[in-house]
Amino acid sequence: MLFDTHTHLDAPQFDEDREEVIARCVEGGVSKMVNVGFNRETIPTTMTLAEKYDFIYAAVGWHPQDAITMKEGDLEWIASLCQHEKVVAIGEIGLDYYWDTSPKDVQHKVFRQQIGLAREIKMPIVIHNRDAHEDVVRILREEKAHEVGGIMHxxxxxxxxxxxCLDMGFHLSFGGPITFKNAKQPKEVLAQVPMERLLIETDSPYLTPHPYRGKRNESAHVRLVAEAAAQIKGVDIEEIARITTRNALDLFGIL
Structure with a gap:
Protein backbone atom coordinates (compact mmCIF):
# COMPACT_ATOMS: atom_id res chain seq x y z
CA MET A 1 0.00 0.00 0.00
CA LEU A 2 1.26 3.45 -0.96
CA PHE A 3 1.08 6.81 0.84
CA ASP A 4 1.01 10.02 -1.23
CA THR A 5 2.31 12.53 1.31
CA HIS A 6 1.59 15.63 -0.79
CA THR A 7 -1.29 16.18 -3.18
CA HIS A 8 -3.78 18.90 -4.18
CA LEU A 9 -6.92 16.97 -5.09
CA ASP A 10 -9.03 20.05 -4.41
CA ALA A 11 -7.36 21.89 -7.32
CA PRO A 12 -9.68 23.12 -10.11
CA GLN A 13 -7.96 20.72 -12.53
CA PHE A 14 -10.00 17.96 -10.83
CA ASP A 15 -13.38 19.69 -10.80
CA GLU A 16 -14.77 17.56 -13.64
CA ASP A 17 -13.73 14.12 -12.37
CA ARG A 18 -12.51 14.35 -8.77
CA GLU A 19 -14.37 11.28 -7.52
CA GLU A 20 -13.05 9.18 -10.41
CA VAL A 21 -9.49 10.37 -9.72
CA ILE A 22 -9.81 9.41 -6.05
CA ALA A 23 -11.29 6.03 -7.00
CA ARG A 24 -8.28 5.36 -9.24
CA CYS A 25 -6.01 6.07 -6.27
CA VAL A 26 -7.72 3.43 -4.17
CA GLU A 27 -7.77 0.92 -7.04
CA GLY A 28 -4.05 1.60 -7.61
CA GLY A 29 -3.12 0.73 -4.03
CA VAL A 30 -2.83 4.24 -2.57
CA SER A 31 -4.01 3.68 0.98
CA LYS A 32 -3.59 7.20 2.33
CA MET A 33 -2.98 10.75 1.12
CA VAL A 34 -2.28 14.14 2.64
CA ASN A 35 -4.02 16.96 0.81
CA VAL A 36 -2.36 20.32 1.29
CA GLY A 37 -4.30 23.54 1.83
CA PHE A 38 -2.01 26.53 1.49
CA ASN A 39 -4.06 29.76 1.37
CA ARG A 40 -7.47 31.25 2.15
CA GLU A 41 -9.11 29.46 -0.77
CA THR A 42 -7.57 25.97 -0.53
CA ILE A 43 -7.61 25.44 3.22
CA PRO A 44 -11.43 25.10 3.36
CA THR A 45 -11.55 22.81 0.31
CA THR A 46 -8.80 20.67 1.79
CA MET A 47 -10.75 20.30 5.02
CA THR A 48 -13.85 19.29 3.05
CA LEU A 49 -11.92 16.48 1.35
CA ALA A 50 -10.39 15.28 4.63
CA GLU A 51 -13.80 15.15 6.26
CA LYS A 52 -15.41 13.33 3.31
CA TYR A 53 -12.82 10.56 2.83
CA ASP A 54 -11.44 8.59 5.75
CA PHE A 55 -8.12 7.92 3.94
CA ILE A 56 -7.44 11.59 3.09
CA TYR A 57 -5.69 13.70 5.71
CA ALA A 58 -4.93 17.42 5.69
CA ALA A 59 -1.98 19.76 6.03
CA VAL A 60 -2.85 23.44 6.43
CA GLY A 61 -0.59 26.46 6.21
CA TRP A 62 0.26 29.59 4.26
CA HIS A 63 2.31 29.20 1.08
CA PRO A 64 5.20 31.66 0.58
CA GLN A 65 3.76 32.81 -2.76
CA ASP A 66 0.63 33.87 -0.84
CA ALA A 67 2.45 35.28 2.18
CA ILE A 68 1.46 38.83 1.31
CA THR A 69 -2.24 37.88 1.61
CA MET A 70 -1.95 36.61 5.18
CA LYS A 71 -3.97 38.83 7.51
CA GLU A 72 -4.38 39.25 11.23
CA GLY A 73 -6.24 36.26 12.57
CA ASP A 74 -5.12 33.82 9.88
CA LEU A 75 -2.45 32.26 12.09
CA GLU A 76 -5.08 31.72 14.77
CA TRP A 77 -7.33 30.14 12.14
CA ILE A 78 -4.59 27.67 11.21
CA ALA A 79 -3.98 26.94 14.89
CA SER A 80 -7.67 26.18 15.45
CA LEU A 81 -7.79 23.84 12.44
CA CYS A 82 -4.78 21.96 13.78
CA GLN A 83 -7.03 20.70 16.58
CA HIS A 84 -9.04 18.76 13.98
CA GLU A 85 -8.36 15.00 14.10
CA LYS A 86 -7.62 14.85 10.34
CA VAL A 87 -5.03 17.66 10.30
CA VAL A 88 -1.57 16.12 10.55
CA ALA A 89 0.88 18.90 9.62
CA ILE A 90 1.35 22.63 9.08
CA GLY A 91 2.20 23.33 5.47
CA GLU A 92 3.12 23.95 2.95
CA ILE A 93 5.25 26.76 4.32
CA GLY A 94 8.67 28.11 3.41
CA LEU A 95 10.27 30.38 0.83
CA ASP A 96 9.85 30.79 -2.92
CA TYR A 97 12.31 33.06 -4.72
CA TYR A 98 11.28 31.85 -8.19
CA TRP A 99 7.83 33.44 -8.33
CA ASP A 100 7.97 37.12 -7.43
CA THR A 101 4.55 37.27 -5.74
CA SER A 102 5.45 38.14 -2.14
CA PRO A 103 8.38 40.26 -0.88
CA LYS A 104 11.15 38.27 0.76
CA ASP A 105 10.78 40.00 4.12
CA VAL A 106 7.08 39.12 4.20
CA GLN A 107 7.82 35.51 3.27
CA HIS A 108 10.39 35.32 6.07
CA LYS A 109 7.95 36.71 8.64
CA VAL A 110 5.14 34.36 7.70
CA PHE A 111 7.53 31.39 7.59
CA ARG A 112 8.89 32.16 11.05
CA GLN A 113 5.40 32.66 12.50
CA GLN A 114 4.26 29.26 11.28
CA ILE A 115 7.35 27.45 12.56
CA GLY A 116 6.66 29.10 15.90
CA LEU A 117 3.07 27.85 15.84
CA ALA A 118 4.24 24.33 14.97
CA ARG A 119 6.63 24.33 17.92
CA GLU A 120 3.89 25.63 20.20
CA ILE A 121 1.42 22.89 19.27
CA LYS A 122 4.05 20.23 18.49
CA MET A 123 3.10 19.50 14.90
CA PRO A 124 5.40 18.63 11.96
CA ILE A 125 5.85 21.11 9.11
CA VAL A 126 5.87 20.68 5.35
CA ILE A 127 8.53 22.84 3.68
CA HIS A 128 8.23 24.45 0.26
CA ASN A 129 11.65 25.58 -0.92
CA ARG A 130 12.24 27.00 -4.38
CA ASP A 131 15.55 28.70 -5.16
CA ALA A 132 15.95 29.63 -1.48
CA HIS A 133 18.02 26.80 0.03
CA GLU A 134 20.35 28.95 2.12
CA ASP A 135 17.64 31.10 3.69
CA VAL A 136 15.32 28.15 4.30
CA VAL A 137 18.02 26.27 6.19
CA ARG A 138 19.04 29.37 8.14
CA ILE A 139 15.47 30.14 9.26
CA LEU A 140 14.79 26.50 10.16
CA ARG A 141 17.88 26.59 12.37
CA GLU A 142 17.14 29.98 13.93
CA GLU A 143 13.53 29.02 14.70
CA LYS A 144 14.55 25.64 16.18
CA ALA A 145 12.50 23.66 13.69
CA HIS A 146 14.36 20.52 14.79
CA GLU A 147 11.96 20.43 17.72
CA VAL A 148 9.12 19.38 15.40
CA GLY A 149 10.76 18.14 12.20
CA GLY A 150 8.68 17.46 9.14
CA ILE A 151 9.11 17.12 5.39
CA MET A 152 11.28 18.78 2.79
CA HIS A 153 8.60 18.57 0.11
CA CYS A 165 17.94 18.90 6.86
CA LEU A 166 18.36 15.28 7.95
CA ASP A 167 20.42 16.43 10.94
CA MET A 168 17.49 18.69 11.91
CA GLY A 169 15.18 15.68 11.93
CA PHE A 170 13.46 16.23 8.59
CA HIS A 171 12.30 13.63 6.11
CA LEU A 172 12.98 14.12 2.40
CA SER A 173 10.12 13.55 -0.01
CA PHE A 174 10.51 12.90 -3.72
CA GLY A 175 7.99 13.05 -6.55
CA GLY A 176 7.71 12.91 -10.32
CA PRO A 177 11.10 14.51 -11.11
CA ILE A 178 12.97 11.36 -10.03
CA THR A 179 11.44 9.66 -13.08
CA PHE A 180 12.92 12.25 -15.48
CA LYS A 181 16.01 11.24 -17.44
CA ASN A 182 17.78 14.55 -16.79
CA ALA A 183 17.02 14.74 -13.05
CA LYS A 184 20.53 13.77 -11.98
CA GLN A 185 20.70 15.57 -8.61
CA PRO A 186 17.41 14.34 -7.07
CA LYS A 187 18.32 10.78 -8.01
CA GLU A 188 21.79 11.10 -6.47
CA VAL A 189 20.34 12.54 -3.27
CA LEU A 190 17.61 9.91 -3.02
CA ALA A 191 20.23 7.19 -3.36
CA GLN A 192 21.93 8.47 -0.18
CA VAL A 193 18.89 9.28 1.98
CA PRO A 194 18.44 6.76 4.83
CA MET A 195 15.39 4.60 4.19
CA GLU A 196 13.84 5.64 7.50
CA ARG A 197 13.75 9.27 6.32
CA LEU A 198 12.41 8.67 2.81
CA LEU A 199 8.92 9.68 1.64
CA ILE A 200 7.18 9.76 -1.73
CA GLU A 201 4.57 12.14 -3.16
CA THR A 202 2.96 13.40 -6.35
CA ASP A 203 2.23 17.12 -5.75
CA SER A 204 -0.63 16.45 -8.15
CA PRO A 205 -1.85 17.98 -10.40
CA TYR A 206 1.74 19.18 -10.89
CA LEU A 207 5.13 17.46 -11.54
CA THR A 208 3.68 14.55 -13.47
CA PRO A 209 6.07 11.58 -13.69
CA HIS A 210 7.26 9.93 -16.87
CA PRO A 211 5.63 8.61 -19.09
CA TYR A 212 2.74 11.04 -18.47
CA ARG A 213 4.89 14.16 -18.23
CA GLY A 214 3.07 17.17 -19.69
CA LYS A 215 -0.34 15.86 -18.62
CA ARG A 216 -2.26 16.36 -15.39
CA ASN A 217 -0.77 14.48 -12.48
CA GLU A 218 -2.87 12.51 -10.00
CA SER A 219 -2.20 10.62 -6.79
CA ALA A 220 -2.43 7.18 -8.43
CA HIS A 221 0.85 8.07 -10.18
CA VAL A 222 2.67 7.83 -6.86
CA ARG A 223 3.22 4.19 -7.87
CA LEU A 224 5.50 5.42 -10.68
CA VAL A 225 7.47 7.43 -8.13
CA ALA A 226 7.74 4.35 -5.91
CA GLU A 227 8.97 2.28 -8.85
CA ALA A 228 11.66 4.84 -9.65
CA ALA A 229 12.71 5.07 -5.99
CA ALA A 230 12.91 1.28 -5.80
CA GLN A 231 15.18 1.17 -8.83
CA ILE A 232 17.45 3.89 -7.42
CA LYS A 233 17.63 2.19 -4.02
CA GLY A 234 18.09 -1.28 -5.47
CA VAL A 235 15.06 -2.80 -3.73
CA ASP A 236 11.64 -3.92 -4.90
CA ILE A 237 8.60 -1.65 -4.99
CA GLU A 238 6.94 -3.54 -2.13
CA GLU A 239 9.84 -2.60 0.13
CA ILE A 240 9.62 1.07 -0.88
CA ALA A 241 5.86 1.05 -0.35
CA ARG A 242 6.14 -0.58 3.06
CA ILE A 243 8.92 1.66 4.37
CA THR A 244 7.66 4.99 3.02
CA THR A 245 4.14 4.28 4.26
CA ARG A 246 5.42 3.41 7.72
CA ASN A 247 7.59 6.53 7.74
CA ALA A 248 4.59 8.70 6.86
CA LEU A 249 2.30 7.09 9.43
CA ASP A 250 4.90 7.61 12.15
CA LEU A 251 5.69 11.20 11.16
CA PHE A 252 2.04 12.26 10.95
CA GLY A 253 1.00 10.33 14.05
CA ILE A 254 -1.59 8.28 12.17
CA LEU A 255 -2.50 5.05 13.93
Whole structure:
Protein backbone atom coordinates (compact mmCIF):
# COMPACT_ATOMS: atom_id res chain seq x y z
CA MET A 1 0.00 0.00 0.00
CA LEU A 2 1.26 3.45 -0.96
CA PHE A 3 1.08 6.81 0.84
CA ASP A 4 1.01 10.02 -1.23
CA THR A 5 2.31 12.53 1.31
CA HIS A 6 1.59 15.63 -0.79
CA THR A 7 -1.29 16.18 -3.18
CA HIS A 8 -3.78 18.90 -4.18
CA LEU A 9 -6.92 16.97 -5.09
CA ASP A 10 -9.03 20.05 -4.41
CA ALA A 11 -7.36 21.89 -7.32
CA PRO A 12 -9.68 23.12 -10.11
CA GLN A 13 -7.96 20.72 -12.53
CA PHE A 14 -10.00 17.96 -10.83
CA ASP A 15 -13.38 19.69 -10.80
CA GLU A 16 -14.77 17.56 -13.64
CA ASP A 17 -13.73 14.12 -12.37
CA ARG A 18 -12.51 14.35 -8.77
CA GLU A 19 -14.37 11.28 -7.52
CA GLU A 20 -13.05 9.18 -10.41
CA VAL A 21 -9.49 10.37 -9.72
CA ILE A 22 -9.81 9.41 -6.05
CA ALA A 23 -11.29 6.03 -7.00
CA ARG A 24 -8.28 5.36 -9.24
CA CYS A 25 -6.01 6.07 -6.27
CA VAL A 26 -7.72 3.43 -4.17
CA GLU A 27 -7.77 0.92 -7.04
CA GLY A 28 -4.05 1.60 -7.61
CA GLY A 29 -3.12 0.73 -4.03
CA VAL A 30 -2.83 4.24 -2.57
CA SER A 31 -4.01 3.68 0.98
CA LYS A 32 -3.59 7.20 2.33
CA MET A 33 -2.98 10.75 1.12
CA VAL A 34 -2.28 14.14 2.64
CA ASN A 35 -4.02 16.96 0.81
CA VAL A 36 -2.36 20.32 1.29
CA GLY A 37 -4.30 23.54 1.83
CA PHE A 38 -2.01 26.53 1.49
CA ASN A 39 -4.06 29.76 1.37
CA ARG A 40 -7.47 31.25 2.15
CA GLU A 41 -9.11 29.46 -0.77
CA THR A 42 -7.57 25.97 -0.53
CA ILE A 43 -7.61 25.44 3.22
CA PRO A 44 -11.43 25.10 3.36
CA THR A 45 -11.55 22.81 0.31
CA THR A 46 -8.80 20.67 1.79
CA MET A 47 -10.75 20.30 5.02
CA THR A 48 -13.85 19.29 3.05
CA LEU A 49 -11.92 16.48 1.35
CA ALA A 50 -10.39 15.28 4.63
CA GLU A 51 -13.80 15.15 6.26
CA LYS A 52 -15.41 13.33 3.31
CA TYR A 53 -12.82 10.56 2.83
CA ASP A 54 -11.44 8.59 5.75
CA PHE A 55 -8.12 7.92 3.94
CA ILE A 56 -7.44 11.59 3.09
CA TYR A 57 -5.69 13.70 5.71
CA ALA A 58 -4.93 17.42 5.69
CA ALA A 59 -1.98 19.76 6.03
CA VAL A 60 -2.85 23.44 6.43
CA GLY A 61 -0.59 26.46 6.21
CA TRP A 62 0.26 29.59 4.26
CA HIS A 63 2.31 29.20 1.08
CA PRO A 64 5.20 31.66 0.58
CA GLN A 65 3.76 32.81 -2.76
CA ASP A 66 0.63 33.87 -0.84
CA ALA A 67 2.45 35.28 2.18
CA ILE A 68 1.46 38.83 1.31
CA THR A 69 -2.24 37.88 1.61
CA MET A 70 -1.95 36.61 5.18
CA LYS A 71 -3.97 38.83 7.51
CA GLU A 72 -4.38 39.25 11.23
CA GLY A 73 -6.24 36.26 12.57
CA ASP A 74 -5.12 33.82 9.88
CA LEU A 75 -2.45 32.26 12.09
CA GLU A 76 -5.08 31.72 14.77
CA TRP A 77 -7.33 30.14 12.14
CA ILE A 78 -4.59 27.67 11.21
CA ALA A 79 -3.98 26.94 14.89
CA SER A 80 -7.67 26.18 15.45
CA LEU A 81 -7.79 23.84 12.44
CA CYS A 82 -4.78 21.96 13.78
CA GLN A 83 -7.03 20.70 16.58
CA HIS A 84 -9.04 18.76 13.98
CA GLU A 85 -8.36 15.00 14.10
CA LYS A 86 -7.62 14.85 10.34
CA VAL A 87 -5.03 17.66 10.30
CA VAL A 88 -1.57 16.12 10.55
CA ALA A 89 0.88 18.90 9.62
CA ILE A 90 1.35 22.63 9.08
CA GLY A 91 2.20 23.33 5.47
CA GLU A 92 3.12 23.95 2.95
CA ILE A 93 5.25 26.76 4.32
CA GLY A 94 8.67 28.11 3.41
CA LEU A 95 10.27 30.38 0.83
CA ASP A 96 9.85 30.79 -2.92
CA TYR A 97 12.31 33.06 -4.72
CA TYR A 98 11.28 31.85 -8.19
CA TRP A 99 7.83 33.44 -8.33
CA ASP A 100 7.97 37.12 -7.43
CA THR A 101 4.55 37.27 -5.74
CA SER A 102 5.45 38.14 -2.14
CA PRO A 103 8.38 40.26 -0.88
CA LYS A 104 11.15 38.27 0.76
CA ASP A 105 10.78 40.00 4.12
CA VAL A 106 7.08 39.12 4.20
CA GLN A 107 7.82 35.51 3.27
CA HIS A 108 10.39 35.32 6.07
CA LYS A 109 7.95 36.71 8.64
CA VAL A 110 5.14 34.36 7.70
CA PHE A 111 7.53 31.39 7.59
CA ARG A 112 8.89 32.16 11.05
CA GLN A 113 5.40 32.66 12.50
CA GLN A 114 4.26 29.26 11.28
CA ILE A 115 7.35 27.45 12.56
CA GLY A 116 6.66 29.10 15.90
CA LEU A 117 3.07 27.85 15.84
CA ALA A 118 4.24 24.33 14.97
CA ARG A 119 6.63 24.33 17.92
CA GLU A 120 3.89 25.63 20.20
CA ILE A 121 1.42 22.89 19.27
CA LYS A 122 4.05 20.23 18.49
CA MET A 123 3.10 19.50 14.90
CA PRO A 124 5.40 18.63 11.96
CA ILE A 125 5.85 21.11 9.11
CA VAL A 126 5.87 20.68 5.35
CA ILE A 127 8.53 22.84 3.68
CA HIS A 128 8.23 24.45 0.26
CA ASN A 129 11.65 25.58 -0.92
CA ARG A 130 12.24 27.00 -4.38
CA ASP A 131 15.55 28.70 -5.16
CA ALA A 132 15.95 29.63 -1.48
CA HIS A 133 18.02 26.80 0.03
CA GLU A 134 20.35 28.95 2.12
CA ASP A 135 17.64 31.10 3.69
CA VAL A 136 15.32 28.15 4.30
CA VAL A 137 18.02 26.27 6.19
CA ARG A 138 19.04 29.37 8.14
CA ILE A 139 15.47 30.14 9.26
CA LEU A 140 14.79 26.50 10.16
CA ARG A 141 17.88 26.59 12.37
CA GLU A 142 17.14 29.98 13.93
CA GLU A 143 13.53 29.02 14.70
CA LYS A 144 14.55 25.64 16.18
CA ALA A 145 12.50 23.66 13.69
CA HIS A 146 14.36 20.52 14.79
CA GLU A 147 11.96 20.43 17.72
CA VAL A 148 9.12 19.38 15.40
CA GLY A 149 10.76 18.14 12.20
CA GLY A 150 8.68 17.46 9.14
CA ILE A 151 9.11 17.12 5.39
CA MET A 152 11.28 18.78 2.79
CA HIS A 153 8.60 18.57 0.11
CA UNK A 154 9.58 17.67 -3.46
CA UNK A 155 13.24 17.85 -2.52
CA UNK A 156 15.44 19.36 -5.22
CA UNK A 157 18.52 20.57 -3.37
CA UNK A 158 22.05 19.21 -3.02
CA UNK A 159 23.20 16.35 -0.82
CA UNK A 160 25.05 18.89 1.33
CA UNK A 161 21.78 20.71 2.08
CA UNK A 162 20.00 17.39 2.49
CA UNK A 163 22.43 16.34 5.22
CA UNK A 164 21.69 19.54 7.14
CA CYS A 165 17.94 18.90 6.86
CA LEU A 166 18.36 15.28 7.95
CA ASP A 167 20.42 16.43 10.94
CA MET A 168 17.49 18.69 11.91
CA GLY A 169 15.18 15.68 11.93
CA PHE A 170 13.46 16.23 8.59
CA HIS A 171 12.30 13.63 6.11
CA LEU A 172 12.98 14.12 2.40
CA SER A 173 10.12 13.55 -0.01
CA PHE A 174 10.51 12.90 -3.72
CA GLY A 175 7.99 13.05 -6.55
CA GLY A 176 7.71 12.91 -10.32
CA PRO A 177 11.10 14.51 -11.11
CA ILE A 178 12.97 11.36 -10.03
CA THR A 179 11.44 9.66 -13.08
CA PHE A 180 12.92 12.25 -15.48
CA LYS A 181 16.01 11.24 -17.44
CA ASN A 182 17.78 14.55 -16.79
CA ALA A 183 17.02 14.74 -13.05
CA LYS A 184 20.53 13.77 -11.98
CA GLN A 185 20.70 15.57 -8.61
CA PRO A 186 17.41 14.34 -7.07
CA LYS A 187 18.32 10.78 -8.01
CA GLU A 188 21.79 11.10 -6.47
CA VAL A 189 20.34 12.54 -3.27
CA LEU A 190 17.61 9.91 -3.02
CA ALA A 191 20.23 7.19 -3.36
CA GLN A 192 21.93 8.47 -0.18
CA VAL A 193 18.89 9.28 1.98
CA PRO A 194 18.44 6.76 4.83
CA MET A 195 15.39 4.60 4.19
CA GLU A 196 13.84 5.64 7.50
CA ARG A 197 13.75 9.27 6.32
CA LEU A 198 12.41 8.67 2.81
CA LEU A 199 8.92 9.68 1.64
CA ILE A 200 7.18 9.76 -1.73
CA GLU A 201 4.57 12.14 -3.16
CA THR A 202 2.96 13.40 -6.35
CA ASP A 203 2.23 17.12 -5.75
CA SER A 204 -0.63 16.45 -8.15
CA PRO A 205 -1.85 17.98 -10.40
CA TYR A 206 1.74 19.18 -10.89
CA LEU A 207 5.13 17.46 -11.54
CA THR A 208 3.68 14.55 -13.47
CA PRO A 209 6.07 11.58 -13.69
CA HIS A 210 7.26 9.93 -16.87
CA PRO A 211 5.63 8.61 -19.09
CA TYR A 212 2.74 11.04 -18.47
CA ARG A 213 4.89 14.16 -18.23
CA GLY A 214 3.07 17.17 -19.69
CA LYS A 215 -0.34 15.86 -18.62
CA ARG A 216 -2.26 16.36 -15.39
CA ASN A 217 -0.77 14.48 -12.48
CA GLU A 218 -2.87 12.51 -10.00
CA SER A 219 -2.20 10.62 -6.79
CA ALA A 220 -2.43 7.18 -8.43
CA HIS A 221 0.85 8.07 -10.18
CA VAL A 222 2.67 7.83 -6.86
CA ARG A 223 3.22 4.19 -7.87
CA LEU A 224 5.50 5.42 -10.68
CA VAL A 225 7.47 7.43 -8.13
CA ALA A 226 7.74 4.35 -5.91
CA GLU A 227 8.97 2.28 -8.85
CA ALA A 228 11.66 4.84 -9.65
CA ALA A 229 12.71 5.07 -5.99
CA ALA A 230 12.91 1.28 -5.80
CA GLN A 231 15.18 1.17 -8.83
CA ILE A 232 17.45 3.89 -7.42
CA LYS A 233 17.63 2.19 -4.02
CA GLY A 234 18.09 -1.28 -5.47
CA VAL A 235 15.06 -2.80 -3.73
CA ASP A 236 11.64 -3.92 -4.90
CA ILE A 237 8.60 -1.65 -4.99
CA GLU A 238 6.94 -3.54 -2.13
CA GLU A 239 9.84 -2.60 0.13
CA ILE A 240 9.62 1.07 -0.88
CA ALA A 241 5.86 1.05 -0.35
CA ARG A 242 6.14 -0.58 3.06
CA ILE A 243 8.92 1.66 4.37
CA THR A 244 7.66 4.99 3.02
CA THR A 245 4.14 4.28 4.26
CA ARG A 246 5.42 3.41 7.72
CA ASN A 247 7.59 6.53 7.74
CA ALA A 248 4.59 8.70 6.86
CA LEU A 249 2.30 7.09 9.43
CA ASP A 250 4.90 7.61 12.15
CA LEU A 251 5.69 11.20 11.16
CA PHE A 252 2.04 12.26 10.95
CA GLY A 253 1.00 10.33 14.05
CA ILE A 254 -1.59 8.28 12.17
CA LEU A 255 -2.50 5.05 13.93
Missing amino acids: SYSGSWETAKI
